[in-house]
Amino acid sequence: MVNGIKPISSRSMAERVEISLREYFAQKSFKPGDPLPTELELAAALGVSRNVVREALSRFKMLGIVEAKKKSGMVISNPDIVGTFEKVMTPEIMDETTLQDLFELRLALEMGIADLLYIHKTEKDLDELEEIAAREMKEKDNNFRISNEIAFHSKLYEMTGNNTLKRFQSLLLPIFGYVIKLEKKKVISGKVTHQDLVKILRKGTVEDFKEGMLSHLQPHFDRVKSFKK
Amino acid sequence: MVNGIKPISSRSMAERVEISLREYFAQKSFKPGDPLPTELELAAALGVSRNVVREALSRFKMLGIVEAKKKSGMVISNPDIVGTFEKVMTPEIMDETTLQDLFELRLALEMGIADLLYIHKTEKDLDELEEIAAREMKEKDNNFRISNEIAFHSKLYEMTGNNTLKRFQSLLLPIFGYVIKLEKKKVISGKVTHQDLVKILRKGTVEDFKEGMLSHLQPHFDRVKSFKK
DNA sequence: ACATTTATTATGTAGAACATAACTACTAAT
DNA sequence: ATTAGTAGTTATGTTCTACATAATAAATGT
Numbered sequence: 104m105v106n107g108i109k110p111i112s113s114r115s116m117a118e119r120v121e122i123s124l125r126e127y128f129a130q131k132s133f134k135p136g137d138p139l140p141t142e143l144e145l146a147a148a149l150g151v152s153r154n155v156v157r158e159a160l161s162r163f164k165m166l167g168i169v170e171a172k173k174k175s176g177m178v179i180s181n182p183d184i185v186g187t188f189e190k191v192m193t194p195e196i197m198d199e200t201t202l203q204d205l206f207e208l209r210l211a212l213e214m215g216i217a218d219l220l221y222i223h224k225t226e227k228d229l230d231e232l233e234e235i236a237a238r239e240m241k242e243k244d245n246n247f248r249i250s251n252e253i254a255f256h257s258k259l260y261e262m263t264g265n266n267t268l269k270r271f272q273s274l275l276l277p278i279f280g281y282v283i284k285l286e287k288k289k290v291i292s293g294k295v296t297h298q299d300l301v302k303i304l305r306k307g308t309v310e311d312f313k314e315g316m317l318s319h320l321q322p323h324f325d326r327v328k329s330f331k332k
Numbered sequence: 333m334v335n336g337i338k339p340i341s342s343r344s345m346a347e348r349v350e351i352s353l354r355e356y357f358a359q360k361s362f363k364p365g366d367p368l369p370t371e372l373e374l375a376a377a378l379g380v381s382r383n384v385v386r387e388a389l390s391r392f393k394m395l396g397i398v399e400a401k402k403k404s405g406m407v408i409s410n411p412d413i414v415g416t417f418e419k420v421m422t423p424e425i426m427d428e429t430t431l432q433d434l435f436e437l438r439l440a441l442e443m444g445i446a447d448l449l450y451i452h453k454t455e456k457d458l459d460e461l462e463e464i465a466a467r468e469m470k471e472k473d474n475n476f477r478i479s480n481e482i483a484f485h486s487k488l489y490e491m492t493g494n495n496t497l498k499r500f501q502s503l504l505l506p507i508f509g510y511v512i513k514l515e516k517k518k519v520i521s522g523k524v525t526h527q528d529l530v531k532i533l534r535k536g537t538v539e540d541f542k543e544g545m546l547s548h549l550q551p552h553f554d555r556v557k558s559f560k561k
Numbered sequence: 562a563c564a565t566t567t568a569t570t571a572t573g574t575a576g577a578a579c580a581t582a583a584c585t586a587c588t589a590a591t
Numbered sequence: 592a593t594t595a596g597t598a599g600t601t602a603t604g605t606t607c608t609a610c611a612t613a614a615t616a617a618a619t620g621t
Contacts, residue, residue, distance in 0.1 A: 115573065117390050128422075135425050141602055152575045154383065157604090161346050161387040162394045166420050173603050174583040181427045182420045184434070191395050191416045193357075196364050198410045204496030205413075207448060211497070212437075215444025218546060219436060222557050267433030268440070313542060317447060328451050344604070370571055381606045386573090402572050403614040 116151050117158035123149060124159055128168075128179065139169065139177040165190070185270040192274050194281040203330065206282045209275040210323055212268075213256070214316055219263040221309045228262045229305055236297040255297050293321040345380050346387035352378060353388055357397075357408065368398065368406040394419070414499040421503050423510040432559065435511045438504040439552055441497075442485070443545060448492040450538045457491045458534055465526040484526050522550040 114122075124145075131137075139145075142160065146153040160177070163169035167182035194202060235258055239251040253276060260269040295318040303315045317324070343351075353374075360366075368374075371389065375382040389406070392398035396411035423431060464487055468480040482505060489498040524547040532544045546553070 115393075117573090118393075121394065125419075129424070132424060135427075143602080154576085155574065158387055158390040161390055164344075164347075165350065165391045165394075168420070168422070168425065171603060172583080173581065174601055176602060179425055181425050181430075182422070184417075184420055184426070184430060187420045188413075188417060190354075191397070191411045191413050193397070193411070195358070195361060196397065196408055196410050197413070198364075201410075201413060201496055204494045207492070207494050208441075208497050208500065211441055211444035211448060211492075213444070214447060215440035215442070218443060218553060219440060219556070222553070263436070263440075265433045265436050267430055268437050271437065310539070310543075314539075324447060324451070327448070346604090372571080383606065384604090400572060401614075402612065403570055403616095405571060 116155040117162075120149055120151060120155055120159035121162055124163065133179045135179050135181045137179045138175075139179065141176055185267060185274065188271070188274055192277070194277050199285075202278055202282055202285075205275060205278045206323075207327055209272065209279060210320060210327070212272060212275075213320060214313065216259065216263050216268070217309055217313045217316060219265065219268075220259065220304070221312070223264045224262055224304060228258075229301065232258050232262070232304070233298075233301045236301050239297060252297075293319040295319040345384040346391075349378055349380060349384055349388035350391055353392065362408045364408050364410045366408045368408065370405055414496060414503065417500070417503055421506070423506050428514070431507055431511055431514075434504060434507045435552075436556055438501065438508060439549060439556070441501060441504075442549060443542065445488065445492050445497070446538055446542045446545060448494065448497075449488065449533070449541070452493045453491055453533060457487075458530065461487050461491070461533070462527075462530045465530050468526060481526075522548040524548040 133139075140148070142153050142156050145160075146156045149156065160169060160171075164171065166187055167180060169177050170180045171177045232255070235251065235255050239248065239255065242248050242251060257269070257273060257276075260272045263269070295315045297319075300312070300315050300319060303312045307315070362368075369377070371382050371385050374389075375385045378385065389398060389400075393400065395416050396409060398406050399409045400406045461484070464480065464484050468477065468484065471477050471480060486498070486502060486505075489501045492498070524544045526548075529541070529544050529548060532540050536544070
């Protein structure tokens with residue numbers, strides 16, 4: 104093995120420009136609305152072709168960090184975090200470990216929103232939630248049951264009043280379905296039903312609700328336990 | 333206001349190609365390792381210049397969805413979810429609402445990992461955690477106290493055995509610091525200290541721990557309550 | 562059969578050219 | 592003088608061509 108040899112930056116120019124630009128943005132402490140140099144200026148400053156600069160800028164445009172307008176030039180803008188997440192959230196090409204991790208992450212969230220729920224819940228919310236839980240009981244079709252299952256949990260997130268959280272969980276839903284499907288297991292509900300949870304939310308304490316939710320999710324936690332290495 | 337007017341697709345070619353490619357990947361149900369057509373073929377098929385295709389592909393390369401090797405061409409690969417998240421997680425240019433939302437999301441996670449912790453905790457982990465908590469007490473310097481505070485909570489995530497979760501929380505740390513700074517508030521700890529938490533983790537039940545953690549984070553939850561609209 | 566050299570191929574980079582939208586400034590008409 | 596219209600300017604958007612480069616395959620010679 105030869106020593107003292109640098110592997111050279113096998114990174115492409117576009118990638119290196121991306122890094123440079125990111126440092127540049129931070130160093131200048133740019134805020135949304137702040138104008139950027141022109142593509143030509145950047146290319147000249149970085150000593151690369153305009154083409155490479157555009158490839159790097161294209162990346163920032165995808166993230167929503169940079170917006171471009173003709174003539175006026177480019178400006179910094181505030182990115183859509185969850186939207187970006189959506190672009191990589193493709194269960195089909197994700198490795199299984201990450202899928203399992205995200206599955207657990209969702210379980211943690213599900214348990215963790217209890218306190219937020221008790222801070223934000225309103226009577227109106229509870230009525231709507233109750234209606235979803237009730238609708239579920241009448242439904243025979245399995246597909247409808249699943250979409251109702253999703254509706255219930257989504258409503259819970261909505262009740263936290265935290266839009267980012269709600270959007271985030273809706274991105275995790277496919278993961279949930281995918282992991283379940285991978286194991287070819289049927290969706291097993293815990294002892295505590297959705298209707299029970301609504302009741303607790305109405306009259307019970309936060310602690311009651313946490314217990315109830317844990318019980319509701321117990322089958323999933325059992326799965327996690329069985330995977331423990 | 334004029335009605336029935338479409339805003340035209342103000343999308344750039346690169347953006348539209350990105351969308352087309354994403355559909356194409358899904359439709360062909362590509363898996364990691366699967367080869368892609370050449371840039372020239374894609375350009376021809378889409379009826380755009382190779383340059384535009386490259387800008388779109390550059391985006392996928394950033395996400396880690398596509399990898400390119402000279403001569404052999406491009407292949408699909410599994411993206412690094414958290415790594416992508418890192419690229420947009422820039423508190424400086426994020427809007428305040430999202431920052432608040434993410435702050436809450438972290439609180440929810442902090443509360444939600446309790447059950448995972450009790451599934452995965454080991455004696456060795458507890459010893460290490462205890463050591464961090466102990467080190468903290470001896471420290472006078474405020475900067476060190478904060479980095480110790482971070483170390484403690486990071487260790488908790490590490491103990492879940494969920495690497496994605498751990499990496500995810502470490503990305504949320506800057507948010508935490510930023511939000512705190514925004515309000516110019518000092519970091520106030522709850523009544524339950526880190527050392528208390530360790531004790532509970534050792535001898536107490538999951539419920540005890542959840543109570544303890546809630547108490548520990550109470551100042552933050554109070555803040556959330558006060559922001560309730 | 563093996564090593565060496567020679568094509569071949571697809572990505573990486575560069576540069577020029579022109580289209581296009583938006584903004585500025587000037588001009589002409591009432 | 593105000594307004595409408597026109598021409599000019601500028602930075603992004605798009606295309607095309609050319610060539611460099613690395614990895615692979617094919618061909619060649621010993």
